[in-house]
Amino acid sequence: xxxxxxxxxxxxxxxxxxxxxxxxxxxxxxxxxxxxxxxxxxxxxxxxxxxxxxxxxxxxxxxxxxxxxxxxxxxxxxxxxxxxxxxxxxxxxxxxxxxxxxxxxxxxxxxxxxxxxxxxxxxxxxxxxxxxxxxxxxxxxxxxxxxxxxxxxxxxxxxxxxxxxxxxxxxxxxxxxxxxxxxxxxxxxxxxxxxxxxxxxxxxxxxxxxxxxxxxxxxxxxxxxxxxxxxxxxxxxxxxxxxxxxxxxxxxxxxxxxxxxxxxxxxxxxxxxxxxxxxxxxxxxxxxxxxxxxxxxxxxxxxxxxxxxxxxxxxxxxxxxxxxxxxxxxxxxxxxxxxxxxxxxxxxxxxxxxxxxxxxxxxxxxxxxxxxxxxxxxxxxxxxxxxxxxxxxxxxxxxxxxxxxxxxxxxxxxxxxxxxxxxxxxxxxxxxxxxxxxxxxxxxxxxxxxxxxxxxxxxxxxxxxxxxxxxxxxxxxxxxxxxxxxxxxxxxxxxxxxxxxxxxxxxxxxxxxxxxxxxxxxxxxxxxxxxxxxxxxxxxxxxxxxxxxxxxxxxxxxxxxxxxxxxxxxxxxxxxxxxxxxxxxxxxxxxxxxxxxxxxxxxxxxxxxxxxxxxxxxxxxxxxxxxxxxxxxxxxxxxxxxxxxxxxxxxxxxxxxxxxxxxxxxxxxxxxxxxxxxxxxxxxxxxxx
Numbered sequence: 001x002x003x004x005x006x007x008x009x010x011x012x013x014x015x016x017x018x019x020x021x022x023x024x025x026x027x028x029x030x031x032x033x034x035x036x037x038x039x040x041x042x043x044x045x046x047x048x049x050x051x052x053x054x055x056x057x058x059x060x061x062x063x064x065x066x067x068x069x070x071x072x073x074x075x076x077x078x079x080x081x082x083x084x085x086x087x088x089x090x091x092x093x094x095x096x097x098x099x100x101x102x103x104x105x106x107x108x109x110x111x112x113x114x115x116x117x118x119x120x121x122x123x124x125x126x127x128x129x130x131x132x133x134x135x136x137x138x139x140x141x142x143x144x145x146x147x148x149x150x151x152x153x154x155x156x157x158x159x160x161x162x163x164x165x166x167x168x169x170x171x172x173x174x175x176x177x178x179x180x181x182x183x184x185x186x187x188x189x190x191x192x193x194x195x196x197x198x199x200x201x202x203x204x205x206x207x208x209x210x211x212x213x214x215x216x217x218x219x220x221x222x223x224x225x226x227x228x229x230x231x232x233x234x235x236x237x238x239x240x241x242x243x244x245x246x247x248x249x250x251x252x253x254x255x256x257x258x259x260x261x262x263x264x265x266x267x268x269x270x271x272x273x274x275x276x277x278x279x280x281x282x283x284x285x286x287x288x289x290x291x292x293x294x295x296x297x298x299x300x301x302x303x304x305x306x307x308x309x310x311x312x313x314x315x316x317x318x319x320x321x322x323x324x325x326x327x328x329x330x331x332x333x334x335x336x337x338x339x340x341x342x343x344x345x346x347x348x349x350x351x352x353x354x355x356x357x358x359x360x361x362x363x364x365x366x367x368x369x370x371x372x373x374x375x376x377x378x379x380x381x382x383x384x385x386x387x388x389x390x391x392x393x394x395x396x397x398x399x400x401x402x403x404x405x406x407x408x409x410x411x412x413x414x415x416x417x418x419x420x421x422x423x424x425x426x427x428x429x430x431x432x433x434x435x436x437x438x439x440x441x442x443x444x445x446x447x448x449x450x451x452x453x454x455x456x457x458x459x460x461x462x463x464x465x466x467x468x469x470x471x472x473x474x475x476x477x478x479x480x481x482x483x484x485x486x487x488x489x490x491x492x493x494x495x496x497x498x499x500x501x502x503x504x505x506x507x508x509x510x511x512x513x514x515x516x517x518x519x520x521x522x523x524x525x526x527x528x529x530x531x532x533x534x535x536x537x538x539x540x541x542x543x544x545x546x547x548x549x550x551x552x553x554x555x556x557x558x559x560x561x562x563x564x565x566x567x568x569x570x571x572x573x574x575x576x577x578x579x580x581x582x583x584x585x586x587x588x589x590x591x592x593x594x595x596x597x598x599x600x601x602x603x604x605x606x607x608x609x610x611x612x613x614x615x616x617x618x619x620x621x622x623x624x625x626x627x628x629x630x631x632x633x634x635x636x637x638x639x640x641x642x643x644x645x646x647x648x649x650x651x652x653x654x655x656x657x658x659x660x661x662x663x664x665x666x667x668x669x670x671x672x673x674x675x676x677x678x679x680x681x682x683x684x685x686x687x688x689x
Contacts (some may be wrong), residue, residue, distance in 0.1 A: 010186040012554050012580065014572040015663045016078045017545050018060055018085060022092045024569040025052045027657055027665060029100055029592045038316040039111055041592070044311055045302075046104060051305045053093075054162060054236060061089065062238035062268045077547070086293055088246075101300035108301070114624065117313055118206050120194065125208070129194040133208060137217045141185065141210070147221050150179045156287035157181050161237040161265065164303055166215060167272075167280055168230035170222050179283055182221070182230075184211055190306040207309065209301075231280060232302050233272040233277035233289060237267035265548060267294075274299035321590055323470060325353040326686050336363045337447055337480075340456050341570060344634040345478040348645075349462065351682045352468040352502045357443075357476060358385035360458055364445040365393035371453070372399040372446040374492045378439055379463040386443075387418060394426040401428040403495050405438050430496050433626055436511065438495060440628040441476075441614050444488045459630045461597040461612055472596040473682075475612050477630060478635075480508070484630055495626065510615055510627035515548065517629075518617075521602040521609060522552040528605050529560040536603030538646050540566040542596065543616040544573055557583040566649050568595040570618075576661040588665060591655035591679045600629065601646060610638050640687050652678035 031037060067074060067082040075081055080088065087434060112119045149156035149170070157166060164184035171177040191207040201312035215230045265371055267288040271282060274297040285295060317662050328347075336359055339345065347356050362385065364370045373393050394400040404419040423429045432438045441460035446453055462474030479485065487507040494501060508517040510527060522537065529535040537556060542566060544550065550573045557563055563584045565573065575584040600611040613629035615621040632638050649656075654677025657665035669675065 012551055013574045013577065014077050014547070014550060015574060016076060016080060016088070016623065017570055017572055018089055019092055020570045020572055020663065021060070021644050022089065023665065024588065025049055025664065026096055027588060028052065029096060030667070031590055033103055038320060039107065040311060040313065041320055043107055043307065046100060049100060054305065054402045057236045057269045058239035059158055061086070062266070064196060065268055087135065090293060097296060097298070101298060104300045104304060116205065116315065120206050120208055122208060122212045125194060129206065133192065133194045133213055134217060137213050138220070140218055141188065141214060142217070145182060145183050145214070145221060148181045150287065159235050159288070160241065162234065164211060164306070165233050165283065166217065166230040167233055167489055169228040173224065177281070182214065183531055184214065189309055191309045200496065204382065231273045231276040233284065234266050234302050236269035238268055259484060270295045271298050271302050273302065314403045325470070327348055327423060328356050331356055336360055337445070337456055339479045341454070341476045344481065344637060346637050347476045348682070348687060349469045349474045349476070350471060351686065354466045357458060357464065358389070358466070360445070360478065361386050361389035361443065365389040365396065365398070367447070369447045369449065370398060370445055371448055374401045374444045375438055376403045376404045376438055376442045377418065377464060378441070379538040380466045381465045384464065384466060390422060391425045399490065401430065403430045403438050403494055404430060406431050408629065428496070433495055436624060436626050438626040439614050439621065440491070440626050442488055442491070442628060444485065444492060447656055454480065455482050455489060457485045457488045459488070459613065459628060461614060463582055472594045475599070477612065477632065481633065487548055491628065506631055508611065508629040510590070510621060510625055511623050514615060514627060514629060515622040518600065519548065519552050519571070522556055524604065525561045526556040526559045529556070533605045534603060535561040535605065536561045537561055538601040539617070540597060540599040540649065541616045542568045542598070543618050545570055546617045546619055546622055547656040549617045553584060554580055557581045564650055571659065575607065575659055576659055578647065586659035587656045587657065589649060589652060589655045589678060593679055599641065599646065608638065608642070610641055644685065644687060648678055652676050
């Protein structure tokens with residue numbers, strides 16, 4: 001039974017959010033299975049598939065389990081109870097895990113068994129290699145291992161989230177037998193090199209998994225004991241945090257306390273070697289308070305997310321050709337503010353360099369005419385040039401305000417570090433609006449020009465992170481448009497102070513105005529179609545699950561509006577249903593770069609509206625976050641976004657899958673092997689104003 005089969009007859013159909021997400025992750029796995037991708041890139045897609053699953057269990061599955069434990073039998077819009085959701089998730093996931101395990105064995109037993117880099121088992125080591133490996137164990141591994149036995153005087157040990165562990169039964173000569181848990185050191189590389197390290201360029205390099213090395217040296221930990229076969233296992237814990245901001249005197253301190261608590265979240269998944277005996281599985285399940293539905297037996301490597309050693313190998317033929325982002329030297333080296341004042345400017349990452357974004361803040365930091373800089377930071381990197389420029393601007397005496405979103409999931413600790421560093425330098429650091437996450441991507445500069453103040457803004461679809469800007473597809477608008485920049489200023493005042501704008505001139509801002517504005521644009525296209533006039537909607541986003549937006553799109557389709565949706569991940573709308581959604585087409589693009597840009601196009605009978613920004617069509621984005629969509633008004637930029645951007649995505653077959661009314665996706669390349677590959681197209685077709 002699919003999720004659609006369970007939809008109440010009176011409701012417009014929607015695909016279950018969790019199952020839709022799993023199907024997105026299957027598309028990631030599909031890229032790993034694709035032999036046209038280079039070897040290491042296939043392995044990278046496989047690690048992304050598993051990393052995505054880790055987060056899915058830590059957040060989504062843990063939430064479902066909380067509902068079950070609390071006795072809350074909330075039924076989804078598809079009619080599924082929490083227990084039915086868990087069962088459906090497992091049913092969808094099990095064959096994918098089998099496929100992923102088979103693929104991993106295939107990849108690592110092929111080129112990695114006979115090429116310049118060879119993975120070896122301990123039993124296959126040469127005498128000299130074994131001697132070297134054992135010495136490495138004694139010097140670098142043994143001193144930090146802590147075996148923890150389970151007994152009446154030794155309670156079941158705490159096992160940290162996502163850690164790799166060995167479970168082994170150890171028997172005393174007098175007959176007493178105990179289960180012992182041994183944690184693989186989390187700072188250790190997953191693979192150690194066992195060939196001649198005096199010759200680092202020696203090929204082939206021979207790599208041994210650290211768990212294999214430890215397993216064959218257990219005699220050093222348990223001298224005189226009988227040691228049974230060890231088995232690798234891993235657990236996943238609930239990592240979601242619920243912060244009552246109205247009860248927190250200091251959000252930063254409260255968040256730090258919650259981060260410590262996150263380590264001790266309830267167990268939600270057990271992964272264990274497929275050949276582990278039932279006795280061991282049951283003892284682990286009992287100690288972790290898990291059942292069979294939470295246990296996944298893995299017949300290949302457990303936790304490929306730790307394969308950084310292999311992903312970082314310098315074997316050019318096993319990787320994509322290096323990306324060389326296009327630079328805009330004239331834009332970056334000239335007075336960037338004069339350039340923006342003359343005309344709006346758009347950048348398209350990763351095909352365009354991140355340098356213009358960095359240059360915008362760098363020039364502001366050293367420009368004597370600049371009086372103030374305001375910036376949102378959701379996720380950034382340890383080497384962010386934006387952070388460095390903000391620090392220099394504050395040290396130069398400029399007024400600098402940074403909205404650091406401490407609640408950016410899994411980046412909380414990093415953001416706490418940056419918040420404290422910025423505060424120490426004199427930056428006014430704000431942690432956001434109570435009860436909301438600030439997800440908007442905004443930067444504003446205020447400049448004194450001939451005695452009058454002029455504002456400049458950058459509004460993006462992605463984070464101010466130079467690392468992800470080389471991997472994520474994102475758009476960024478530089479503008480001095482008075483209406484847009486005044487709106488940005490009002491929004492910063494809303495974030496940093498107690499201001500509450502009653503309206504915005506040009507921006508669509510969540511949570512108060514964005515959904516209303518988007519629904520109004522959809523309604524306008526619907527009325528145009530009913531009047532027999534041209535109407536068109538193109539939505540490019542990461543997720544579409546908001547019920548009011550979906551219902552409005554169904555209504556538009558029924559009126560005759562052609563609706564094209566380009567969605568990376570979750571999509572709950574059902575295309576192709578007669579009388580309901582026959583004019584809706586849904587496609588998903590998965591490839592070398594992670595699709596991240598959000599673009600909303602409304603045809604308007606020849607007077608189109610084009611919006612870009614930070615928001616997906618999800619309840620959390622539209623109702624519980626500070627988000628921004630900005631119009632693109634410049635005719636040249638608007639033309640490019642339609643003809644050389646959105647239309648390219650709609651013509652792509654190389655990386656696109658089209659969704660059927662059953663919620664499954666069909667790869668379009670199978671129907672046209674020579675068709676357009678959108679990522680290759682952007683690499684070879686730069687946009688130059």
